[in-house]
Amino acid sequence: MLMDTQSLITNHSKSLIDKFENKTAVIGVIGLGYVGLPLAVEKAKAGYKVIGFDVQETKVDMVNAGINYIGDVIDEDLRVIIEEGRLRATTDFAFLSEVDAVAICVPTPLDIYQQPDTSYVVNSTRAISQYLHQGMLVVLESTTYPGTTEELVKPILEQTGLRCGVDFFLAYSPERVDPGNKFFSTKNTPKVVGGVTEACLQTAVALYQEVLEGDVHKVSSPSVAEMEKIYENTFRHINIALANEMAILCDRMGINVWEVIDAAKSKPYGFMAFYPGPGLGGHCIPIDPFYLTWKAREFNYHTRLIELAGEINNAMPEFVVKKIGEILNEQCKSINGSTVHLLGVAYKKDIDDYRESPVLHIIEQLEERGAKVIISDTCIRSFKHHNQHYECVTVTSERLKDADITVITTDHSQFDYELISKAASVVFDTRNAMKHCIKPTHYYLL
Numbered sequence: 001m002l003m004d005t006q007s008l009i010t011n012h013s014k015s016l017i018d019k020f021e022n023k024t025a026v027i028g029v030i031g032l033g034y035v036g037l038p039l040a041v042e043k044a045k046a047g048y049k050v051i052g053f054d055v056q057e058t059k060v061d062m063v064n065a066g067i068n069y070i071g072d073v074i075d076e077d078l079r080v081i082i083e084e085g086r087l088r089a090t091t092d093f094a095f096l097s098e099v100d101a102v103a104i105c106v107p108t109p110l111d112i113y114q115q116p117d118t119s120y121v122v123n124s125t126r127a128i129s130q131y132l133h134q135g136m137l138v139v140l141e142s143t144t145y146p147g148t149t150e151e152l153v154k155p156i157l158e159q160t161g162l163r164c165g166v167d168f169f170l171a172y173s174p175e176r177v178d179p180g181n182k183f184f185s186t187k188n189t190p191k192v193v194g195g196v197t198e199a200c201l202q203t204a205v206a207l208y209q210e211v212l213e214g215d216v217h218k219v220s221s222p223s224v225a226e227m228e229k230i231y232e233n234t235f236r237h238i239n240i241a242l243a244n245e246m247a248i249l250c251d252r253m254g255i256n257v258w259e260v261i262d263a264a265k266s267k268p269y270g271f272m273a274f275y276p277g278p279g280l281g282g283h284c285i286p287i288d289p290f291y292l293t294w295k296a297r298e299f300n301y302h303t304r305l306i307e308l309a310g311e312i313n314n315a316m317p318e319f320v321v322k323k324i325g326e327i328l329n330e331q332c333k334s335i336n337g338s339t340v341h342l343l344g345v346a347y348k349k350d351i352d353d354y355r356e357s358p359v360l361h362i363i364e365q366l367e368e369r370g371a372k373v374i375i376s377d378t379c380i381r382s383f384k385h386h387n388q389h390y391e392c393v394t395v396t397s398e399r400l401k402d403a404d405i406t407v408i409t410t411d412h413s414q415f416d417y418e419l420i421s422k423a424a425s426v427v428f429d430t431r432n433a434m435k436h437c438i439k440p441t442h443y444y445l446l
Helices: 002-022 036-045 057-064 075-083 093-098 119-129 148-158 198-211 222-253 257-264 289-299 304-314 316-330 358-368 397-402 417-423
Strands: 026-030 049-053 087-090 101-104 136-140 168-172 191-195 216-219 339-343 372-376 382-385 388-391 405-408 426-429 442-445
Touching: 002 168, 002 198, 026 036, 026 093, 026 119, 036 049, 036 075, 036 087, 049 093, 057 075, 057 087, 075 087, 093 119, 101 119, 119 136, 119 148, 136 148, 136 198, 148 168, 148 222, 168 198, 168 222, 191 198, 191 222, 198 216, 216 222, 222 257, 222 289, 222 304, 222 316, 289 304, 304 316, 316 358, 316 405, 316 426, 316 442, 339 358, 339 397, 358 372, 358 382, 397 417
Parallel strands: 026 049, 026 101, 049 087, 101 136, 136 168, 191 216, 339 372, 339 405, 405 426, 426 442
Antiparallel strands: 168 191, 382 388
């Protein structure tokens, strides 16, 4: 019996690896967002037939029309692979029956109680289980808490009667997308992979080695890979919180925190520069560390450092609004009735993503205090927040002159900082975006 099982593992795994190597495998990607679409494109560019699955018909229609909506995907790449028939998108999960391997790239948000919402992962896994077949590889890529792959995904798939590591293969490989990064993309970023069994690991590694240029780093289990991803984002979360706390303290002491950081990073070892800002944004850093705080309670451990960092980072939008009030007060004005021109709603430089952007909270607080808020963003034309629609306007001399204060909340490269310097009467720079520009008379730095 042991020999038969080993033979099944060898045959199923070898057959699938052969399909990866000769590019005859059909690859599925569930979730065509910031993670899923770039991954689907790279797999199609590598020579595979790819089927993308999403519940949003708008996304599916755009992909099938060759219309790109993700900044990290090259428009021409998407158009070519659609025209050549290497990628198609669908809302019909019955097509999972055609795939040899499928990656789950769906959101893992927090619920209203700051606990992981795994419903998207669960629903995707249940959809796969309806069409799971022998020799199929399933890889979870969504960021989540340690244990999700083996405690949540594996039992659902094994309810089919198929055995993990024997009949099908299951692994976890965290996405490492950094939106707007000009040097590292899905294609060349090293990939971490953890399989439930050795056969699962080797099968998943074989696929990524065929698709990606970056190294594939093997770990001993899905839990290690899951923890690794959260550790990456927690590292940034905590160090950004330290930079933000230093900014608050330096503000009280009359010290330029940006000069402090520049001086500190002159040390060639033992220091890595992180910078303050108006708060954290994006789907990863503000959220992922709290998966770990939730999971830690199961082991009777309180992650004090992570939660404290969260308090500091979450308080930054309020600190920015407080500083706006102080700056206006120096001009004998109040927030109530003042025109505040915010430059940038995206959560980071040169991207069109405003998920969890701290600027949204700044807008809320300014409007609650009676300010007239004008918003400009070179990457975003309009956006919605709490069912309210906002239009982003072009930065002009007239708008800069008419504003009581101009606040740089996102340091987009396409902003004309020389124009801002000449036309704006009062500037509050939360990103040190004007460090190389001539400063206006009334210039304030976070």
